[in-house]
Amino acid sequence: MAEQGAGPGLRGARCVPWALGELAEALGAGYDGPPETVIERAAALDEAGAGALAYLSDRRLKDRLQGCRAAAVVLRPADRGYWAGPALLSDNPELTFARAAARLHPAPEAPPGVHEAAVVAPDARLGEGVHIAAQAVVEAGAALGDGAFIGPGAVIGAGAEIGPGTRVEARAVVAGGCRVGARCRLEPGVVVGSEGFGFARDGARWERIPQLAGVRLGDEVEIGANSAVDRGTFHDTVIEDGAKIDNMVQIGHNCRIGAHTAIAGQVGIAGSTAIGPGCTLGGQAGFADHLQIAGGCHFTGQAMVTRSIDAPGVYSSGMPVQPGRRWRRSVARIEQLEALYQRVQALERAVAGEIGRGGEDEDSATEDGE
Amino acid sequence: MAEQGAGPGLRGARCVPWALGELAEALGAGYDGPPETVIERAAALDEAGAGALAYLSDRRLKDRLQGCRAAAVVLRPADRGYWAGPALLSDNPELTFARAAARLHPAPEAPPGVHEAAVVAPDARLGEGVHIAAQAVVEAGAALGDGAFIGPGAVIGAGAEIGPGTRVEARAVVAGGCRVGARCRLEPGVVVGSEGFGFARDGARWERIPQLAGVRLGDEVEIGANSAVDRGTFHDTVIEDGAKIDNMVQIGHNCRIGAHTAIAGQVGIAGSTAIGPGCTLGGQAGFADHLQIAGGCHFTGQAMVTRSIDAPGVYSSGMPVQPGRRWRRSVARIEQLEALYQRVQALERAVAGEIGRGGEDEDSATEDGE
C-alpha cells in the first residue's frame, strides 16, 4: 500500500486557528509567551511541527521537547523550565490539551432537521435543534432532547428517550422504552435494550422469561462500537453518569455500572452483577453473574472474576504468553502438581524420620464436592 | 443522575390484569386461594408489592416470603406452607412464572403490513400477517413465513427463508440463501451468513476460499445482540432446534450446535467444531476448530477448549483473580516450577542416598516437538 502521508481523518482536516492568549482564556488556563502566537492544530509531542499544540503529561518524557517545533506546549507550571517556547500552563496538561484539541478541530456540525429519508413517527417528540440523518427510524412515542443527533440508519424504539446533546451514531439501536441521558455518545452498531439471556428450564427445553424492564443510561455515558446492553427483567439495567464503555462490551440484564467506571474492549459482565463507581476494567475481562464489585477496583486484561469483591485494589489473573515450547512444559508441570505435593510430603516424612522431627500433613487441597 | 423510580421499559408498562383462577387455567397450573384474586403484574420476590405475582423457585429463599405483599406467589405444592396468601401451584415455578409474565405483560404487537419505507423485492414471498418495519430490506426470492416480524433496518438477503412467527429485530442481517426456522428470535445487530474465515495460502498472501453453503437455524433458536454465525463452506452451518445463544457470540463456518444448547455471551467457536445437544457454554469460553464436544457438557466462563471431549460433565480452566501483588507472585512461582521440580528431584536423590532408598526419576515433562 502506498504511504500517502498522514491521514487527516475527517476532523483533523478541519482546523480553527486560535491565538495562544485567547485559547488560554477560553480554557481557563494560564499561558506564558506571546499571546498572539497562532496555534493551528493539535499534535503528538514527538511529531508536533510548526503551528501545532502538543502537551507534556509526564516529566519523564521531557526529552521529547528537545528539538520540538511546536507553536506551544501544554505543561505543568513546575515543568515550565523544560520548554523555552510559548506554553499553556495547567495542572492537568492532558485535560487542557483535550479541551484545546476540541476547539482547534471542532466536530463536524450536523444541521438541525430531519432528513427526508428518515422515518419519524408522528407522535415522536423532537427537541430544538435535533438532527435525524438519512435512513434513521424514530418510533412511536420516542422523545429526543434538544440538540440530539440520530445518525444514519440508527433506530430509536417506541417510547425511548434520548437526552439533550446525545449522539446516537450510525446504525446504533436504542430499543423500545429505554432511556439515555444527556450528552451521551453511542458509537456505531451499539445496541441498548436487547432482550437478556433469561430462560426457564422446561425439561430439556429453554423457555424465555420475559424481560419487562428497560435500560437507563445516566449523563455523559459513552458506549463503543458494537457493544450491547441488555434490558432488565424487572428493573432497568443501569449505567450511571460518566461511565465510559469501549467496543464490543457485553453488559447483561439487571447489571448496574457505577459512575465514571471505565470498561475496556470486549469485557463481558454477566447478568445482575453490579460494578461500583470509579472502577477500571481491562480488556476482555469477564465477570460472573450476581457479583457485587466495590468501587475503586481495577482489573487487568482478561481478568476472570468469579466472586464478589468488597475492597478497592488491583486484581489480576492469567499467565502472560510464553514461547510455545516453554508454555507446553509449564502446562505439563502444572498438571503434575498434585504428584509433586505428594513427593514433597514423602520427602518430609523421610527427612522427619531420619532426623527425628515430625512430618506435617498439610497437603489436602480444598475441594468442593459437585 | 436523578433516580426517577424503577423504569418500566416498554413492556413492563403494559399490564393485562388476570384473575388468579383464570390465569391458573390458562397456564394449566393449580392454584389455592380466592379465584378472583386480581394479578396485575409480574415482579421479583423481594420487591413484589400489591397486585404482583412473584415466584419461589428455591426453598432456601423462603425467608423472602416473610412480609411479602404479593397478590400471589408461584410455588411448588410442597412449599405451600411457607406462604399464607394466594398461590399458583406448579412443579416448575420458574417456568409457570415465565408463562404468566408473558400473559400479564404481552409484547407489543406489530400490525401486519409492509412499511412504506421498507424495500421488498417483487418476487419475495410473504406469509400471512407478516410485519416488515421501516428501512428494512427483503431481497429477491426471499420467503417469510406467516407472522414473521422483520424489524427496522433489518436485511433479509436474496433467497433467504424466515420461518413462521420468527422475529428478526432491528438491523439484524440474514444473508443470502440462509434459512431460519419457526419461532426464532434474532436480536438487534445479529449477522447470520457472513463469509467465514477460510483462506488458502499463496506464498505470503492469503486468498479467499469461497464459502458456498449457508446457515440453517432450527425452530425456536434465539441469538443475542451483535452475534454472528458464518455460512458454511460446502455444508450449511447448523444450529439445531431450541439452541439459545447470547450476545456477541461467534460461531465459525461449518459448526454444528446441538439442540437446546445454551451459549453465554462472547463465546467463540472456531470453524467446523460440533457442540452436542444440551450443553451449556459459559461466557467468553473459547473452542478451537474441528472439535467434537459430546452432548451434556458444561463449560465454565473463559474455558479454553483445545481438544475434543467425549464424555458429559463439567469442564473448567483459568485462575480466578487475585490481588495484583499476590498474582504477580503466583506468576513468578509458576515460571519457576521447572526449577522446583529439579530441586525436589535433587532432594529425593540426596535423601535416598542418605537413607538407602532409590530415587525416582519421573520428572520429564511431556513435551511435543514443534
Add this chain to the structure above:
Amino acid sequence: MAEQGAGPGLRGARCVPWALGELAEALGAGYDGPPETVIERAAALDEAGAGALAYLSDRRLKDRLQGCRAAAVVLRPADRGYWAGPALLSDNPELTFARAAARLHPAPEAPPGVHEAAVVAPDARLGEGVHIAAQAVVEAGAALGDGAFIGPGAVIGAGAEIGPGTRVEARAVVAGGCRVGARCRLEPGVVVGSEGFGFARDGARWERIPQLAGVRLGDEVEIGANSAVDRGTFHDTVIEDGAKIDNMVQIGHNCRIGAHTAIAGQVGIAGSTAIGPGCTLGGQAGFADHLQIAGGCHFTGQAMVTRSIDAPGVYSSGMPVQPGRRWRRSVARIEQLEALYQRVQALERAVAGEIGRGGEDEDSATEDGE
C-alpha cells in the same frame, strides 16, 4: 428440525460447469485426464460425488481418495499416483481449488446502479460500475472506486474513500474521513472509524480526547462480521495490504496491523499496538496497549500478551480445560505454591544440615512494587 438435505446457500446453488482442460488453462494449472471432463461444482474430498471437483492438500488424507466419485481432484504432481481419475495438477492444491471454486460458483453479480431507496450525497464521487443497494447512505464528499459494492443499509461517511472492487456488505459502516483500499471486503456489521477509547482524567470524571485522524485500510483487506477498527488520535489507524480479520475483532486507535497478518475471531488489540506482517493471532487472544510485535509471530487462542515481542515464533498461554473437580484441585494447588516453595526450602536446609551440604536460598519470587 427436519433434515432437508445439504443447504446450498446462495452461491453453491449457482453452478457454472467447466471442462477440465479449459479450467486448467484458466487457472494456469496442469491437468491429466480427458480435457472434456465436465466439472460442475466444488466439494469436500470425502463427499465429492459425480461432477464434483475436490482437492487433496495433505498426503496423509490420501485414503479418502478410495472410492471417491469426484469428476476430478486437484493434487500435487507427486501425489498423482494416489488417484486414477482426471486431475488438476498444482503445487498448491488448496489455492488452485479455491480459484476453481470461485469460477464454478461465481458470486452473485450486483448490477451497476444506485437503488432508488439509497441516499447518495450530490457531491459523492462514484466510479464506473458502482452498486449501491437499498437503504444505503453515502455522505457528502465520499468517493467510491470503480466496481465498488455498497450493501443494503451500509453507511459511507463524509469524505470517506472506498477503493475499486471493494465490497462493503450489509449494514457495515465506514465513518467519515476513513480510507479503504482496493478489493477489500467488509462483512455485515463492520464498523471502521469509530471513536477510540481515549479519555483524559478530570478528577473522578473522564473527558474525551478528540480522535482527529482516521483509519486507512490497504488493498485486499478483509474484515469479519461486527468487527470494529477505531480511528486514530493524531495518525490513522492502519491495516496493511492483505491482512485478514475475522468476526468481532477489536482494533484500538492508533494500531498498525502488518501486511498479510491473519487475526481470528474475537481478538482484541488495545490502542497504539503494532502487529508485524505475516503474523497469525488465534481466537480471543488479547494484546495490551503500546506493544510492538515482530513480524512472523504466531499466537494460540486466548493468548494474553502484555509485553512487546521482538522475535518470530509461537507464543501461548492459558491452561486447557480439565474436569471441574480436577480443575478446582489445580487452582488450590497453585494457590498453595508459595507454601510449597517454603517447604522445599526447609527440606533443603534440613537435608543440607544432615548430610553436610550447604542449602541454597533461591526462593524469592520476583515481585514488582505497586
